[in-house]
Every structure is written in C-alpha cells, then in structure tokens.
Amino acid sequence: MxxxxxxxxxxxxxxxxxxxxxxxxxxxxxxxxxxxxxxxxxxxxxxxxxxxxxxxxxxxxxxxxxxxxxxxxxxxxxxxxxxxxxxxxxxxxxxxxxxxxxxxxxxxxxxxxxxxxxxxxxxxxxxxxxxxxxxxxxxxxxxxxxxxxxxxxxxxxxxxxxxxxxxxxxxxxxxxxxxxxxxxxxxxxxxxxxxxxxxxxxxxxxxxxxxxxxxxxxxxxxxxxxxxxxxxxxxxxxxxxxxxxxxxxxxWVFSYLMPRFAFLIHKRSYRSILWPLTVSLLGLGLPLSVQAQDRAVELTVRVGGLKSTGPSHLVIGLFDRASFPDGRPLQHATIHVDEPRMHWRISVPVATYAIAVYQDLNRNGRLDKSTFGFPTEPYGFSRNYRPLYRGPMWKDAALQVDRDAAIDIHLIAPER
Ligand SMILES: NC(=O)c1ccc[n+]([C@@H]2O[C@H](COP(=O)([O-])OP(=O)(O)OC[C@H]3O[C@@H](n4cnc5c(N)ncnc54)[C@H](OP(=O)(O)O)[C@@H]3O)[C@@H](O)[C@H]2O)c1
Missing domain, CATH: 3.40.50.720 (NAD(P)-binding Rossmann-like Domain)
Known part of the structure; x- marks a missing residue:
C-alpha cells in the first residue's frame, strides 16, 4: 500500500x-x-x-x-x-x-x-x-x-x-x-x-x-x-x-558546524532577501554582490499619473539588486491615495536601488494582471523604465543614491 x-x-x-x-x-x-x-x-x-x-x-x-x-x-x-x-x-x-x-x-x-x-x-x-x-x-x-x-x-x-x-x-x-x-x-x-x-x-x-x-x-x-x-x-x-x-x-551545516562563519555571512548579507542564496554562493566561493553601507541619506519618491476613480492604495517598494523585481523589498509602504500626486520619504544607506510602484485600485494587495501577464493596474519603475517585450531588469531601473535625492515616477496606464 x-x-x-x-x-x-x-x-x-x-x-x-x-x-x-x-x-x-x-x-x-x-x-x-x-x-x-x-x-x-x-x-x-x-x-x-x-x-x-x-x-x-x-x-x-x-x-x-x-x-x-x-x-x-x-x-x-x-x-x-x-x-x-x-x-x-x-x-x-x-x-x-x-x-x-x-x-x-x-x-x-x-x-x-x-x-x-x-x-x-x-x-x-x-x-x-x-x-x-x-x-x-x-x-x-x-x-x-x-x-x-x-x-x-x-x-x-x-x-x-x-x-x-x-x-x-x-x-x-x-x-x-x-x-x-x-x-x-x-x-x-x-x-x-x-x-x-x-x-x-x-x-x-x-x-x-x-x-x-x-x-x-x-x-x-x-x-x-x-x-x-x-x-x-x-x-x-x-x-x-x-x-x-x-x-x-x-x-544547518553553517549554523551548527561553522557558527562563526554563519555569523559573518548573515552579517554581510543583512538586507538581502536572498540570504540563503548568498549563503550558498559564498559556500561556492563566489563574491557577494550586496554590501551594506553606513551613511544614511534621504530619498523622496514622487509618484504622478495616479488614477482617481475611488479609494485606492499606492504600493511602493525599494529594492536592491538581489531582490529586484520579484523579491522582498528592503523597504515598502502602502499609502492611501488622496491626491493625484503622492510622495514617499525614507532614509536609506548610500547604495544603488531600484523602485517599483503600482496603484492598487481594488485594494486587494497585489498588482492585478491579465491572462497574458500584463498589468491591469497603473504601475511604474525608477528611471521611468517602460517595459516593452520583457519585464524590468536591474539595469533598467537601478539608480545610485549617494546624497539626499528626489526621484519622479510617472505611472504607466495599463493597456486596455
Ligand atoms: N511559506 C514558507 O515559505 C514557509 C517556510 C518555512 C516554514 N513555513 C511554515 O509553514 C506553515 C504554513 O505556512 P504558510 O506559508 O502556508 O502560511 P499562510 O499561508 O500564512 O497560512 C497560515 C494559516 O494559519 C492560519 N492561522 C494563522 N494564525 C492562526 C491562529 N491564531 N489560529 C488558527 N489559525 C491561524 C491562517 O488562517 P487565519 O488567518 O484565517 O487564521 C492560515 O490558514 C507555517 O507554520 C510556517 O511557519 C512556511
């Protein structure tokens, strides 16, 4: 049986x-x-x-x-x-x-x-x-x-x-x-x-x-x-x-057999969503791609092109190379939309980031997509990258933040 x-x-x-x-x-x-x-x-x-x-x-x-x-x-x-x-x-x-x-x-x-x-x-x-x-x-x-x-x-x-x-x-x-x-x-x-x-x-x-x-x-x-x-x-x-x-x-191997090494790995990979991947890459002798930096600056994200068809949320995520675009953002916010332009101000360490944002029109907590995988709600990326034949890649949306900065993102209206 x-x-x-x-x-x-x-x-x-x-x-x-x-x-x-x-x-x-x-x-x-x-x-x-x-x-x-x-x-x-x-x-x-x-x-x-x-x-x-x-x-x-x-x-x-x-x-x-x-x-x-x-x-x-x-x-x-x-x-x-x-x-x-x-x-x-x-x-x-x-x-x-x-x-x-x-x-x-x-x-x-x-x-x-x-x-x-x-x-x-x-x-x-x-x-x-x-x-x-x-x-x-x-x-x-x-x-x-x-x-x-x-x-x-x-x-x-x-x-x-x-x-x-x-x-x-x-x-x-x-x-x-x-x-x-x-x-x-x-x-x-x-x-x-x-x-x-x-x-x-x-x-x-x-x-x-x-x-x-x-x-x-x-x-x-x-x-x-x-x-x-x-x-x-x-x-x-x-x-x-x-x-x-x-x-x-x-x-398990790192934590129980090499705890000091485990500490060093976790310390370095702090803020990378792909920490287990980092662990395995390090285990294979490959270099780390993500490194935290100490100095903090203020980043303001200004979002325009919002629809005003009723109560909705603006969902914004700040990503690093390891997490963009599908991983867990380093920082994120869900903001009630009450103006055609909204802004989000955060403090971040000096580093390179990408930002993804969408307007959750039906407030269901996710970016709705059509059967073919195209967004049906307004969305956007840093550097105002506009996907054409493929989804965004790190190089399309990455920007270096080394001083207080404000960036503008204009939302892309979904194709109907
Ligand atoms: N997903 C992963 O990657 C992952 C990895 C490792 C381990 N796990 C473990 O796997 C298990 C399931 O994870 P999941 O991702 O399937 O979680 P999930 O999708 O969030 O589902 C959690 C379930 O627990 C119920 N629940 C939460 N609080 C409760 C409470 N106080 N009393 C009774 N039910 C409660 C929720 O229903 P209500 O909200 O209606 O109560 C829901 O049915 C968890 O023990 C998690 O720690 C998950």
Missing part, C-alpha cells in the same frame, strides 16, 4: 488549513480518502477552502471535511476543535501544527502586542492544541507533526521573533516525543525551506497590521504541493525529523 493510501479512513486535524500549505495538506488528505478537521480564525476563508477542495463531490465525501473556526492561541478554541472532530469522526489519528503568523522586522521595532502574538500563536498555539488532542492521539496511537522552518537554525536579521518561535518547536517536539513514546504516539518535526506563498498570505507589521508579502523569487522555492506531500509522507513513515530543502542543509 502506498503512503498516500494509508490516509484512507484516517482523521487528521490540521491547524491553519484555510490557506497556503495547510490548505494543500487538507486537500491531499481528503483526496486520499482521509477525514479532515480544518481550523483557522477566518470562518469564511475556511468555508471557501472546503468548498474549493470538495467541489463536485457527493454528500458522503463532503462529510469527510469538517471546518472548525478558532484561534490556536486560545486553549478553549483548541479544545472545541478537538471535541468537534471527535464528535464528527469518533477519533483523531494525526495532528499537524501548521498555523503560524509571520512578522519580518527588527526586534526593537515590534510592539509588545506583536511579540505576544508571535509567541501566543506560533508556540503556545502548538502547546494548547497538543494538550487538547493528546488523549485522543494516545487512544489511536497516532502522530503529531510540527511545521518548523530553516530559520530556526540561525536567527536571521528581521526574522528574530519568527525564528525564535520556530526554534522553540524543536525542544517542544523532542520532549513530547520522549514523553509519549511509551503511549505509541509519534512526534515529528519538519524544517521547511522557502515555499511558494498564496497571494492572500500576509505578514504582520510592527503594529500587528497584516501586510501583503511580495512575490518570492522562484529560485529555491518549493511548491506547496511538494511541501505538503513531504509532510504527509513523513507523518506516515514516522520519521522524527525532516529537512527537505537544499538550503536547509547548507544553513
């Missing part, structure tokens, strides 16, 4: 199953004949996920997908999810701790509310849900799987709170494995690397407000399907620890 077939008739509780990897985990369990208990805070998004996964199926198949809205940081919600699952299916075989919140910023910028939320959801959420489900898992001799991240190996700049919340899962899973071994409960942990995000994914900013996450460069990014497949296979095979990504292995 294949490992997929072993999910037939099994009950799997998945936290954070309304989006991203959790939604894909739920889909694969359900498609393989398993019963799903899907949790998440947003009831509507959970229902939409369930409808999408189960569409076209008969009533019996739909009954194998149970949604229970709730917040893992609340112990009563965790107990309710477990009770609803037991009521519907009579047992729970597996628990996957997938729900998490993301926050990328310096530790000194985060509000106390954000610090609490990172710990409450990413760490205490796993504890509450484990405690609620353990009696059922002992009855079924089932398994628990924690979804951690390769950022747990070495604290990265601006990933401090996220990294520590993921690192905490290592001793937590080890202790649980030892405590429950005699009860026949398996406990595993996977250190996931970069995985493709769903467009709706958000990271909370320093004040706890959800912000869109820029698209990731495809290099080194796994699909959600592959990530979910790996997790479900690990659970069935009762493999304690998995490190599915190439970058994860590199990061």
């Amino acid at each position: 294949s490992w997929q077939e072993q999910y037939r008739g099994r009950v799997v509780l998945i936290s954070g199953a309304s989006l991203g990897i959790g939604k894909e985990l739920a889909r694969q369990v359900w498609v393989n004949g398993g019963m799903v208990i899907a949790t998440g805070r947003n009831a509507q998004r959970l229902d939409e996920a369930a409808q999408l996964i189960c569409r076209g199926s008969d009533e019996d198949a739909r009954r194998r997908f149970l949604v229970v809205a709730g917040d893992v940081s609340k112990s009563e919600d965790c107990r309710a999810a477990v009770d609803s699952g037991l009521h519907a299916f009579g047992r729970i075989d597996y628990l996957i701790h997938n729900a998490a919140v993301f926050h990328f910023d310096r530790i000194d910028s985060a509000s106390e509310q954000v610090i609490d939320q990172m710990i409450d959801v990413n760490v205490k959420g796993c504890i509450h849900l484990t405690r609620a489900a353990l009696p059922a898992l002992r009855d079924s001799h089932g398994g628990i799987l924690f979804v951690s991240s390769i950022s747990a190996f070495y604290g990265m700049p601006e990933y401090g709170l996220y990294a520590l919340s993921k690192a905490a899962l290592t001793p937590l899973s080890e202790s649980l494995r030892l405590e429950n071994h005699a009860h026949g409960v398996f406990v595993g942990l996977t250190y996931l690397g970069y995985t493709a995000n769903e467009p709706d994914k958000r990271a909370i900013n320093a004040q706890g407000v959800p912000q869109p996450i820029p698209e990731r460069p495809r290099t080194f990014t796994r699909t959600r399907e592959a990530a979910a497949r790996g997790i479900l296979r690990q659970l069935i095979r009762r493999q304690s620890v998995a490190l599915p990504s190439f970058l994860g292995h590199i990061n």
Whole structure:
C-alpha cells in the first residue's frame, strides 16, 4: 500500500488549513480518502477552502471535511476543535501544527502586542492544541507533526521573533516525543525551506497590521504541493525529523558546524532577501554582490499619473539588486491615495536601488494582471523604465543614491 493510501479512513486535524500549505495538506488528505478537521480564525476563508477542495463531490465525501473556526492561541478554541472532530469522526489519528503568523522586522521595532502574538500563536498555539488532542492521539496511537522552518537554525536579521518561535518547536517536539513514546504516539518535526506563498498570505507589521508579502523569487522555492506531500509522507513513515530543502542543509551545516562563519555571512548579507542564496554562493566561493553601507541619506519618491476613480492604495517598494523585481523589498509602504500626486520619504544607506510602484485600485494587495501577464493596474519603475517585450531588469531601473535625492515616477496606464 502506498503512503498516500494509508490516509484512507484516517482523521487528521490540521491547524491553519484555510490557506497556503495547510490548505494543500487538507486537500491531499481528503483526496486520499482521509477525514479532515480544518481550523483557522477566518470562518469564511475556511468555508471557501472546503468548498474549493470538495467541489463536485457527493454528500458522503463532503462529510469527510469538517471546518472548525478558532484561534490556536486560545486553549478553549483548541479544545472545541478537538471535541468537534471527535464528535464528527469518533477519533483523531494525526495532528499537524501548521498555523503560524509571520512578522519580518527588527526586534526593537515590534510592539509588545506583536511579540505576544508571535509567541501566543506560533508556540503556545502548538502547546494548547497538543494538550487538547493528546488523549485522543494516545487512544489511536497516532502522530503529531510540527511545521518548523530553516530559520530556526540561525536567527536571521528581521526574522528574530519568527525564528525564535520556530526554534522553540524543536525542544517542544523532542520532549513530547520522549514523553509519549511509551503511549505509541509519534512526534515529528519538519524544517521547511522557502515555499511558494498564496497571494492572500500576509505578514504582520510592527503594529500587528497584516501586510501583503511580495512575490518570492522562484529560485529555491518549493511548491506547496511538494511541501505538503513531504509532510504527509513523513507523518506516515514516522520519521522524527525532516529537512527537505537544499538550503536547509547548507544553513544547518553553517549554523551548527561553522557558527562563526554563519555569523559573518548573515552579517554581510543583512538586507538581502536572498540570504540563503548568498549563503550558498559564498559556500561556492563566489563574491557577494550586496554590501551594506553606513551613511544614511534621504530619498523622496514622487509618484504622478495616479488614477482617481475611488479609494485606492499606492504600493511602493525599494529594492536592491538581489531582490529586484520579484523579491522582498528592503523597504515598502502602502499609502492611501488622496491626491493625484503622492510622495514617499525614507532614509536609506548610500547604495544603488531600484523602485517599483503600482496603484492598487481594488485594494486587494497585489498588482492585478491579465491572462497574458500584463498589468491591469497603473504601475511604474525608477528611471521611468517602460517595459516593452520583457519585464524590468536591474539595469533598467537601478539608480545610485549617494546624497539626499528626489526621484519622479510617472505611472504607466495599463493597456486596455
Ligand atoms: N511559506 C514558507 O515559505 C514557509 C517556510 C518555512 C516554514 N513555513 C511554515 O509553514 C506553515 C504554513 O505556512 P504558510 O506559508 O502556508 O502560511 P499562510 O499561508 O500564512 O497560512 C497560515 C494559516 O494559519 C492560519 N492561522 C494563522 N494564525 C492562526 C491562529 N491564531 N489560529 C488558527 N489559525 C491561524 C491562517 O488562517 P487565519 O488567518 O484565517 O487564521 C492560515 O490558514 C507555517 O507554520 C510556517 O511557519 C512556511
């Protein structure tokens, strides 16, 4: 019997199953004949996920997908999810701790509310849900799987709170494995690397407000399907620890065997979104292309050509060579548009940058594109680069900023 077939008739509780990897985990369990208990805070998004996964199926198949809205940081919600699952299916075989919140910023910028939320959801959420489900898992001799991240190996700049919340899962899973071994409960942990995000994914900013996450460069990014497949296979095979990504292995080697070297690499690559790429390039002896400089100057970006057809947002990102145009910007802002010309003023180290900007007319947090991949909302780049046959490259939009400067970008109206 294949490992997929072993999910037939099994009950799997998945936290954070309304989006991203959790939604894909739920889909694969359900498609393989398993019963799903899907949790998440947003009831509507959970229902939409369930409808999408189960569409076209008969009533019996739909009954194998149970949604229970709730917040893992609340112990009563965790107990309710477990009770609803037991009521519907009579047992729970597996628990996957997938729900998490993301926050990328310096530790000194985060509000106390954000610090609490990172710990409450990413760490205490796993504890509450484990405690609620353990009696059922002992009855079924089932398994628990924690979804951690390769950022747990070495604290990265601006990933401090996220990294520590993921690192905490290592001793937590080890202790649980030892405590429950005699009860026949398996406990595993996977250190996931970069995985493709769903467009709706958000990271909370320093004040706890959800912000869109820029698209990731495809290099080194796994699909959600592959990530979910790996997790479900690990659970069935009762493999304690998995490190599915190439970058994860590199990061592990540097972090534990050469920690001083790891520090030097992370220090130099600070502010490069492609830090893991930098790690691997350095490992291969190639030179670093990004170097932070100390002196700060003021940069003002003036944006014209805005449409005034109703409330909209102006989304601006400042990039370096490594992140332009699809990576995570060094700095970004979402500004409510209330004038035909807007400006954004920031302080930046002396360096070369590129800027990408678009007007989010429907405020859905992304640049909408046609079936053929052309933007359907106004957009623009530094040096007013106008794409013709291809997307922008670094040399098209890069500009040296070595003193206080103001640059003008006139938005390009999408072709109709
Ligand atoms: N994406 C990556 O590259 C990557 C890399 C390494 C590890 N991981 C790990 O993989 C897991 C899934 O990541 P993802 O990218 O798929 O995330 P995602 O797209 O942001 O989805 C997160 C899910 O968790 C739910 N959630 C958030 N806070 C919750 C709470 N308090 N209670 C219950 N549910 C909550 C969200 O639904 P609601 O907002 O409706 O609650 C959503 O369903 C996370 O543990 C993450 O750390 C991801």
